[in-house]
Amino acid sequence: MLQHQFHIPVMGTGHSIDSPIRVAHLGISSVMSVVDDLLCEKIRKYYAGTFNLPYQNIPRSAADGRAERITAYLDTVADIVSSKFEELKNAPLFEDSEKDRYFSLLPDGNPLKTIYHQISSLNDADERKKWIDELTARMTPGSIDVNIMAKVDALRTDKDDQPMSSEFSDASAALRGYANSKLSSSGLVLSAGFNPRLYGYLSEFNDFYRDASGQIKKQIILKVSDFRSALIQGKFLAKKGLEVAEFRIESGLNCGGHAFASDGHLMPVLPAGVPGEAGTACGNLSARWYKVFMKRSRWDYPELSAEEIKPKITVQGGIGTNGEMRRLLEDFEMDGTGWGSPFLLVPEATCVDEFTSKVLASAGERELYLSNVSPLGVPFNNVRGSGSEIHKKELIAKGKPGSKCPKGFLVSNTEFTESPICTASSQYQLLKINSIQESDFSDDDKEKQKNKVMEKTCLCTNLGTGSLIRLGIMKPSYGRQAICPGPNIAWFNREYSLEEMVDHIYGRSESLVPDERPHMFAKELVMYVDYVSELSLLTDPEDSGWKKLLKMKKNLEQGMDHCMEIANGTAYPGENLASLRETVTVQREKLNEISHANMLTPNCIFITVSTDRI
Template identity: 75%
Template sequence: MFQNQHTFHIPVMGTGHSIDTPIRVAHLGIHSVISVVDDLLCEKIRKHYCSEFDLAYKNIPRSAVDGRAERIKAYLETVHEIVTRKFQEIKELPLFEGNEKDRYFNLLPGSNPLKSAYQFIEHLSDREMRERLIEDLNNKMRPGSIDVNIMAKVDALGTDKDDQPLSSEYSDASAALRGYANSSLSSSLVLSAGFNPRLYSYISDFKDFYRDTSGEIKKKVILKVSDFRSALIQGKFLAKKGIEVAEFRIESGLNCGGHAFASDGSLLPVLLEEFREKRDQLRETFLPMVQSFYEAQGWEYPEVSDEQQSPRITVQGGIGTNGEMERLLTEYGMDATGWGSPFLLVPEATCVDDFTSQLLANAAEKDLYLSGVSPLGVPFNNIRGSGSAIHTEELIKKGKPGSKCPKGFLVSNTEFTENPICTASAEYQILKINSIDESADTEEEKERQKNKVMEKTCLCTNLGTGSLIRLGIMKPTYGRQAICPGPNIAWFNREYSLDEMVNHIYGRGESLVPEERPHMFAKELVMYVDYISELSLLTDPGDAEWKKLVRMQKNLEKGMDLCMEIAESEAYEGENLESLRLTVEKQRMRLADIFQNNLVL
């Protein structure tokens, strides 16, 4: 397991945009996360990189027994082999000659001991001591971790050649877990998008998730969580099976990329404050359960430090300046931060095609929105004018809406069929549109409902298309590229080098974003009020859904009080706290108007 030399990591971004990020940055010591939702995409990317790095390649066909797990394992092994090769190459380079090895150390934050040692050696004249210290520094270099993301609730049950359901270990999420677990990687499994007890239980089938006699865990578990309660519940479930959560990764409910899982109105500062105050409770709760499990199994729980037993707490979602990051690390005691969307404009780090990259660079705030395109029925951060949006509109104009559903990862609907189908599929959309046409609703309402049906997009295919185009596997004329940036991307307006972005993160040199960029907490607040405003139009006062909105309102009021305290505190360099103060004042009035107007109506 490699310790993160940086105070940031690059989170998963879609199925394709971070799929080869470790190949691009791990040799430089930067942690990143791969999605393995799309094993068929993994196979195509594996073939490409095997050719590029002259590695043996044998196709694993779609019909192969346990093919999904084998394709994922094979891809991860390929990434591991390439990263290992690239890292060894830079370790063998001489220092202080302006090469990739020097870049490794120059990218590190100023607080890192390796950076301090590097700078000390650079000005050392004693040759013997210099050589000795260089060797010591060399031995302490570590590559970035090749972490793997599984969306826990994207877990369709497969069928055999006779269309009969397979056993649960062949479900999509379980097969993906097996592919990762059977790989030689020493890294972390990032579980997101909900709690899946069946999948979590399956983790205990693999010994790599437990401590060895030296106290090390080869494969660690990271949970993306929305609040402290969720962390406690999920962590206890795993602890009872002896699985320790190495990290809880807090993500803003709305101010993030990809699918947006709105909280009950609890803003990020409120959530972070609770984690800061209660973080010791996590270790105190989980450790006895873990030790009891080891004892019941007849295993000896090795002696390790309190730090090794305590889960790390990190945060991501909308961070845009070094000042914001410093507040998260210093005020809230976060161990690290995740920077996602800005890296979509760093070709050295992510896999984005030219058309989409230019679209992102030119995007203004009005171009970024929470959409209904996901077949999962969850709000999806989107950008107007994407190749996917253009293709979907073309299909609608031709009177042939929907996808052929070539991959079927998001099948879940049984409204019209016995076996689940995807709401973005042509099969479902034709059936649903016919149902709407036969209803007694007004023509205006029918049109509204049909538009909602037809906006669903084949994310399984389209989120990977941009990476295939970028790597030359697919022609740009194919189009259909989908991408899921957070709204933070609006303030980054061109392509950047990796060094530029890392220097921006650490506050080295001129900021890449203008001073007027709103604070991340301000943007999150606006998004929640927008979200409540839209829901209020579809809800009548007194309904159960209305009561949920009232609860969200109360939580937002609490969050705004805290945000105002932050706005009146001393700003970290690059923090736009004035925007936070103005936003709280405006959104407080706006929120009151939403509820007052609906009660009057």
């Protein structure tokens, strides 16, 4: 059983890579990325030395090295968390120990925290011991969850440069590494799109199915930005007899890292009908689970109630105050929330180097922007002044743009080569710049296109650099640190203790953000209208993208109506509904101006927009 109303989502390849080691024993759940298995290996070596655990290097030349490195790292994390949690459970109570800290961090009203306070008033030694033992037995660590970006799935070649079979693709090898690990009561967070081949591969591992007792060792969690997509993926998995334990709804734009924009579905609209829809969907899917399960299992399918089958629904992306969280938990009946970017300024919870931490603390709204630095071609939330940006500019000034591409996780382009290469690599950028230079474009257009090419950054390496510097594995002088905060970080301006951030989340202390901070729904709305504005300038009415643009406009208009209903209601403490009212008014007018300027008005809709069908 999870004890908190929030979890710490995945943040880059390195910033939450050791978060479970830092906070899981205190009951806080977090998500690690295993995209970079080579980074996992370096971190494993560090922590093996720190905790006196055996370590044997798994070389890059190992036949199934990627999967083995991931398994070895996750096993190390599991061992460390287990050891720390057992040590915490054996600690004394009411002596300002880590065990006391565990209970003090819990939300008020948590049953364990209530018992903890009741025990403190007991005088009888035997009764006190009995209750302490019972309370200790009910303690649980935070979940150690693992993220795999489903579409980051490059196919690999062997030592003879021959294509390897699909189970050795990047995503499949990462999945195998997780599935073979000793983690239990853990979740696999699948994000960044639907990969049928990868989802089909899940069915080959028993840990994703219920055992004879009805438990699932490794749960499937889908990170989505619209519920239609969630159901499509859920149906595909159901045909394999696989259950979805949780849908993590994330704002398409108001989030950290890659921003996978939805069709204009705003956060207030997405969760509104989800609890009921999820229940209905699970009722329909349970028969499929049962049928497939009975074919593959050697035991009877455990009898489970509808509530036990129903997946949890959580929300993340831009949450910044207790009032916003309460609205999601109470009005929208969400089962939990994800708080990401604010934890980048909590050294006890995440792995961020000192230089980058200062950049984040001083960053205002102007320094945080939706960039084009990702080789995936997906908008990427970024901050100005990072080590990665400084290094990129230095290379460009030297006439040597791009990266050597030492890891190749994001290779995809075949414009100049038979084998895919990365658009952030020096190989691609030099070839592309030469092609532009030889084109018939004007000098101004050539410069614009070359600058666009050189925007791309090596995320494979640079997103992990900060964690290596923080742990002392790499010298700070190496630089190149990339980080991917959401816009919400603009309102957090210093480093915080774990207690400060958790108390802020639960509204138990003075707010860490100023009253004028815009509501999370307001910020998301501004980002989406800006996104539509940019798309409208780049899209021709004859292009297929025009239909998407019309759909986004319609969904935004519906979302703004819902936002205004919320804005005119009663605010939770610390919730800036005034900013939401003002933003809806301003952005509605801006969307209308965009519509008239770019012929997105109803009179010009010449494409039939059909209703989504599942």
